[in-house]
Amino acid sequence: MSCSNPQLIEIDGSVLEGGGQILRMSVTLSALCGIAIKILKIRAGRSKPGLAAQHLKGLQLVRDMSGGRLRGAEIGSTEVEFVPGNIKGGEYYADTQTAGSISLLLQVALPCALFADSKVVLQLKGGTNAEMAPQIDFTTEVFRPNMEKFGGASFDLDLHKRGYFPRGGGHVTVDVEPIKSLKGVNMTVAGKPKCIHGWSYVAGTLHVQMSSQTADGAKQTFRDSLRGVNVNIESYKETTDIAAHNASGIVLVCETTEGCIIGGAGLGKRGIKAQAVGSSAAKDIVDAVSVGACVDSYTQDQLIILMALAEGVSSIRVGEITMHTKTAIYITEKLTKVKFIITEEQSTNIISCTGLGLINKNVK
The missing domain is CATH 3.30.360.20 (RNA 3'-terminal phosphate cyclase, insert domain)
Incomplete structure (x- = not known):
């Protein structure tokens, strides 16, 4: 199934979470689905509205990967237009030049890399362990195994140097082999805690x-x-x-x-x-386990785009629906034909959708 739309779609960057997540989700789905987009009112409610260095580098990274055209891409800009091309394999470089999160750079680039025409190598620099973003170790040890449940999609990450606030300076290399498609998941039975490590x-x-x-x-x-x-x-x-x-x-x-x-x-x-x-940190796990959630509150929103791109039905049991998850669903529904259903069950919610079944025609 295709999700292409020849018309430029306008997106209000101030709604719901109102920050960088809207940019990341929008540009990633734009590149994957061949949709031209215009994002308005970027981070309008923030103390410093408009694009920060981290957001700009993420947009430029996807532009480079897809051979697309990006307008309005400068620090402080509150409006950008992006017209994607075709996602190509190769080596790509992004440096926030701050402690801006490497994990968030990976969030915007990884789905694109999975559907590239050949292997992608990402050289990413910035903060590896930063506030308001997943630590790089969380990305590899929590997000990655959850992503792998969608039919084997994965990545290899080599950490060269850690970067912390305020100086940054971290550096990782990420290798991504493209896949043909993602498969729907059924993650609705939590089970009981077996072991904890960290x-x-x-x-x-x-x-x-x-x-x-x-x-x-x-x-x-x-x-x-x-x-x-x-x-x-x-x-x-x-x-x-x-x-x-x-x-x-x-x-x-x-x-x-x-x-x-x-x-x-x-x-x-x-x-x-x-x-x-x-x-x-332990309470984050206790809270999820105590209600019978299958993922924690920091992972749930990161799985929305995978559910939308996958073949077939996906269902994931979570605790309270976070604002980031609501934002991810809003942007996904706006840019694709996917519709999400949220079913309340006692202290949990089951998020379900029938995915696009996006196919990478470059992979046999």
Whole structure:
């Protein structure tokens, strides 16, 4: 099935989440579906409206991958037009030149890379562990295994250097082999927590004891709420060749008896105790598990585009529908023929749709 539309479609960049997610979803679906778009009122409700460096680099990355035309692409711009071409394999480079999130650059580029005409290599620079975005470890350890359930789509990531706020400087290489299509998923039975593992880290001049304190906070929360579940959290200090600047954080992964992968994460902040950071990250998992969700609140919105592109019906049980998920559904329905149905069941919601069944004709 095709989702092409020869007419330029206007998108209000101020609705719902009102930020970078609208840009990422819009330009990615534009490139995949051959839809020309015009995004207006970009980040209109933010303290600094318009495109920031991170958003601009994401738009330019998809433009390069698809050989498209991009107008209005400059810092502070509140209006852009994008006319996509054909997604090509090759090596592509994007550098936020700030601590702007590498994971968000990958979010905009990865679906396009999966439907390229040959292998894609992404050289991405910026922040690997940044606020208001998935940590790169969350992307590889939580998002990736959930993505792989859609028929084997995956990626390899090589981390060369970590980048933290405010300096950035992180660098990863991502290799993506194109696929023929994505397959619908049925992720509606959560099962029970089987095991939990994770990583608690510090870098720069911070003492390694802080990583242990962060891990202890997570472990205590799990002992209080998920008794009897095996928890293994590695505490360590990054080497200076990988991470030269100060930072701390934690990434946690819960695997259930039904194969669900549920994550939690947190970054250290000045004035917040390390134990509290670990406890908050653990609570992300506890909250999802306690209601019977099959994915955590940070992963649910990232799966919407995969559901829309896949062949057949997809159904995923989540907890509360987040604003990012509502935004992802809104943009997807606006740019494609896919319609989502949300069914409430006690403390959970089942998100369902019949996908486009997008086919990559370059893959046999």
